Amino acid sequence: MTVLGSRILAGLFGVALAPLAELRAGEIPFAELRSGSELMSPDTRAMQDADSANPGMLWVIEGEALWNAKAGAANLACADCHGAAELAMRGVAARHPAFDAKRNQAVNLAGSIEWCRVERQKAPALTAEGPEALALEAYVARQSRGLSIASTDAALRPLIESGRELYLRRQGQLDLSCAHCHTENWGRKLAGLALSQGHPNGYPLYRLEWQSFGSLERRLRNCLTGMRAEPYPAGASEYLALEAYLKWRAHGMPMESPAVRP
Amino acid sequence: MTTRRQFLEGAGALTALSVIHLRAAQATPVAMQAAIDAVTGGAVLRPGRVKLDIPPLVENGNSIQCTVSVPGPTPASDRVRALHLFNEKNPQPNMFGVRFGPRAGPAKFTTRIRLAGTQTLVAVAKLADGSFWVDRVEVVVTLAACVEDP
Amino acid sequence: MTARVIITAPTKAKKGEIVTVTTLLAHVMENGFRHSSTGVPIPRDIVTEFVARYNGAEILRASLYPAIAANPYFAFEFVAEESGILDFSWMGDNGFAASRQIAINVE
Numbered sequence: 001m002t003v004l005g006s007r008i009l010a011g012l013f014g015v016a017l018a019p020l021a022e023l024r025a026g027e028i029p030f031a032e033l034r035s036g037s038e039l040m041s042p043d044t045r046a047m048q049d050a051d052s053a054n055p056g057m058l059w060v061i062e063g064e065a066l067w068n069a070k071a072g073a074a075n076l077a078c079a080d081c082h083g084a085a086e087l088a089m090r091g092v093a094a095r096h097p098a099f100d101a102k103r104n105q106a107v108n109l110a111g112s113i114e115w116c117r118v119e120r121q122k123a124p125a126l127t128a129e130g131p132e133a134l135a136l137e138a139y140v141a142r143q144s145r146g147l148s149i150a151s152t153d154a155a156l157r158p159l160i161e162s163g164r165e166l167y168l169r170r171q172g173q174l175d176l177s178c179a180h181c182h183t184e185n186w187g188r189k190l191a192g193l194a195l196s197q198g199h200p201n202g203y204p205l206y207r208l209e210w211q212s213f214g215s216l217e218r219r220l221r222n223c224l225t226g227m228r229a230e231p232y233p234a235g236a237s238e239y240l241a242l243e244a245y246l247k248w249r250a251h252g253m254p255m256e257s258p259a260v261r262p
Numbered sequence: 263m264t265t266r267r268q269f270l271e272g273a274g275a276l277t278a279l280s281v282i283h284l285r286a287a288q289a290t291p292v293a294m295q296a297a298i299d300a301v302t303g304g305a306v307l308r309p310g311r312v313k314l315d316i317p318p319l320v321e322n323g324n325s326i327q328c329t330v331s332v333p334g335p336t337p338a339s340d341r342v343r344a345l346h347l348f349n350e351k352n353p354q355p356n357m358f359g360v361r362f363g364p365r366a367g368p369a370k371f372t373t374r375i376r377l378a379g380t381q382t383l384v385a386v387a388k389l390a391d392g393s394f395w396v397d398r399v400e401v402v403v404t405l406a407a408c409v410e411d412p
Numbered sequence: 413m414t415a416r417v418i419i420t421a422p423t424k425a426k427k428g429e430i431v432t433v434t435t436l437l438a439h440v441m442e443n444g445f446r447h448s449s450t451g452v453p454i455p456r457d458i459v460t461e462f463v464a465r466y467n468g469a470e471i472l473r474a475s476l477y478p479a480i481a482a483n484p485y486f487a488f489e490f491v492a493e494e495s496g497i498l499d500f501s502w503m504g505d506n507g508f509a510a511s512r513q514i515a516i517n518v519e
Contacts, residue, residue, distance in 0.1 A: 041321050052420035055483040058438040062416055192404030193321060208322040209405070211440070211482035262321035262405070325481040349479065353445045357479040363470025367430055367490035371472070374481035376443070 026168075027249050028183060028197055036196035037256055039187070044208070048260035056138060056206040056258025059131075059213045063139025066132060072123025078136075081120065085143050093141035094148060094255050097244045099155035106159050108243055110137050110215065128235055129215050137204050138213065141257035149201060149255060151248040163245025166238055172229030178242075181223075193262060198223075200246040202259025209262065216243055294348050297355035298386060301346055302394045311395035312345070312387035323377040323403040330360075330385045331370035332395070341390040342369030351381040377403050415439070415510035419500060424517045425492035433464065434487045437502055437510060443478035459484055459504035467496035492518045 037045055047053050067078045067085055082088035096109040107115065110128070113136050117123050126133040151160070167178045181190070182198030189195070203216040210218070217239045221231040232238040298307070316328035330345045347357040360371045369387070377383075380402045387395045416438035425431050437459065444456025458478055464471040471490045484502075495518045501511035 041317065041319075043317055043327055044321060047325075047327070052418065052434045052436070053485060055436060055438075055485070057418055058416045058436060058483060061418065062438075208325045211324050327485075329487075352479050353443075354477055354479065356475075356477040358477065359475040361473050363465075363472060365466040365469045365471040365490055367471065367488070370489055371474070372485075372487035374485050376479050376481050 026183075028186075030252060033199070033250065033253055034186070034197055035199060035201055035253060035256065036261060037202065037259060039194040039196050040260075040262060044260055044262055048256065054206065054258060054260060056204075056213055056260060059135045059138040059204070059206075060142050060258055062131070062135035063137070063142075066136050067139055072117070072121035074120065074122040076121055078116065078121075081116075085139060089140045089143035091144055091147050091150070093144040093257060095150045095153075097156065097159070097240060097247065099153050101155070106156055106240060106244060108240055109140060111240075113137060113140065129218065134204055134213055134215065137215070138258050141204060141255065144255040145257060146254050148252050149247055149250050151244075151251045156244055156248075159241050159244045160248045161245075163241035163243070163248075166242055167245055172224070172227035174228050176227050178223065198246070199250040199253060200243060201250055201253045202256040202261060204257060205259040205261055207261045213258070216246075291350045294350045294355040294384065297348055298346075298384065301344075301359065301386060301388070305392070305394050307386065307394050307396040309396055311389070312385050312397045314347070314383060314385035314397045314399045316383065316399055316401055318400070319402045320377070320404070322405045323379065325374045326377060326401070326403075327372065327374050328383075329370060329372040330387075330397075331368070332387050332389075336369065336389075339391055340393070342366075342387055343390055344388040345369060345371055346386045346388075347375070348384045348386070349375075349377065349381055350384075352376065352378045357383075377401060379403055415502070415508075417500075417510060417512050419512055419514055421498060421514060421516065423515070424519065427492060427494070427518050429492045430489050431492050431516070432487060432489050433498065433500075434485065435462075435464075435500055436483060436485050438483055439502075439504070439508070441478070441480055441482045441484060445478065457505045457508075459502050459508065461503045462486060463501050464488065464490075465499040466490055467494070468499075492516065494518050 037048060051057050064085070070077045070080070079085070093109050096112065097106050098112070099105075100107050110133060113133070114125060118125050126136075170177045178198060181195050186195050186197045200216050203219065204213060206213050217234070220239055220242060224231040312330065312332050314328065314330055316326060320326045328347070330347055332342045332345070336342055342362055344359060344361045346359045348355050349357055357375055358371070358373060362369060380400070382398055382400045385397045389395070418436040419433065421433040422431060439459050440457060441459065442454055442457040444454070444458070446454045448454055456478065458480070459476055462474045462476060462484070472488060474486070476484070495516060497513050498516055499511065499513050501509070503509050
């Protein structure tokens with residue numbers, strides 16, 4: 001499909017946006033979705049695939065310890081309420097961001113964990129993207145490895161739509177949108193590295209460039225900096241909107257967290 | 263509308279900035295030779311026996327898996343005492359030195375290294391008979407390891 | 413917090429079998445050549461030595477330099493002779509020390 005054609009389709013179907021396969025207007029068709037891991041070298045791929053070699057597992061095992069540790073005024077561990085994470089957290093990362101009807105707002109996985117920590121464990125909030133928050137997120141996300149991303153909650157639609165608008169918006173000194181790189185030029189080399197389709201299926205993940213483990217928000221900050229745009233402030237609603245849209249456009253892709261990326 | 267060509271040129275120009283520039287105090291082949299001499303005592307390095315396995319082209323200089331080994335059977339007379347890895351461009355020429363003890367198995371050591379740019383790596387094996395063996399491999403790095411700012 | 417370590421090795425082996433061990437250690441391996449965003453040099457903080465022992469005797473001892481990647485990964489082999497304990501230890505700058513023991517059953 002030509003870019004022009006897809007733009008027209010985007011206009012036509014924009015209002016009818018729904019998390020359903022046939023309505024992926026202006027986006028990469030399902031059959032052509034490619035994970036970032038498919039563009040990596042065999043060595044980086046092998047590092048991701050073997051638990052013994054994947055540095056992200058160091059965060060997963062810390063998260064497991066935190067899952068089982070009592071915390072807060074409630075003196076409860078995550079495990080005291082949820083039981084085994086393998087069962088309780090299966091698929092949870094794959095369906096986040098989710099809409100929390102009680103609070104009438106969308107939350108990402110870090111937000112759901114944070115809510116339990118503060119409201120249910122009655123413990124002080126963990127530093128956002130700090131080592132413990134990342135470790136818990138890594139452990140919970142690990143329980144979705146291999147499961148398909150499921151963006152099916154109709155209540156998320158307005159958020160997905162605003163994320164989509166951000167994704168297509170030209171920003172920064174280079175006047176680029178996310179789509180310029182990840183929808184129109186994926187597969188091409190940029191400074192020696194193949195551009196991916198920009199999917200969120202590996203997060204949180206271990207990035208060689210960071211020499212550490214990090215969140216999707218951190219990756220998005222990197223992209224905004226690369227576009228010579230001012231990154232949104234930490235925790236800004238734009239990140240949640242982008243995440244909701246990225247999950248929607250990656251609907252059906254298997255989760256890889258803790259992935260490894262160059 | 264931006265064409266693909268224009269786009270790639272613009273974006274390529276900006277990412278060039280993110281390629282890290284080395285400090286003046288980088289290891290030179292001379293510094294590397296000195297580090298090798300410190301291990302060998304200036305003994306002759308013979309090509310062969312030792313093998314350095316590393317991908318010839320790497321995506322990110324921050325973490326590259328490599329294996330130094332002396333393949334094949336090793337009779338007691340030429341048991342492998344140590345394996346070393348050196349580089350010519352990182353700020354420091356030494357990368358690792360492994361000494362094998364009484365419980366050693368096959369002489370083989372795998373780890374992940376950092377490389378500040380395209381360069382030649384030198385692996386050295388010391389055998390029980392006092393001989394030193396060498397393997398050299400050139401590695402092309404598209405994104406160098408951070409030796410400057412985080 | 414105790415250092416995070418992941419060791420992979422078989423729990424059982426046949427006598428004479430060549431066994432592969434892999435180790436991963438959570439460590440920044442700050443190489444001492446970098447500067448903070450305000451231009452202040454970041455001091456070196458690396459693991460300088462790793463030792464693997466089998467029933468008390470050394471399999472190998474590695475001297476490590478800033479060129480080792482963050483969260484150091486090692487893989488190596490030894491020959492299974494008798495049941496016992498494998499002991500791994502890491503030492504580094506600022507008094508860093510970590511160790512782990514695992515058991516191996518040799519039939």
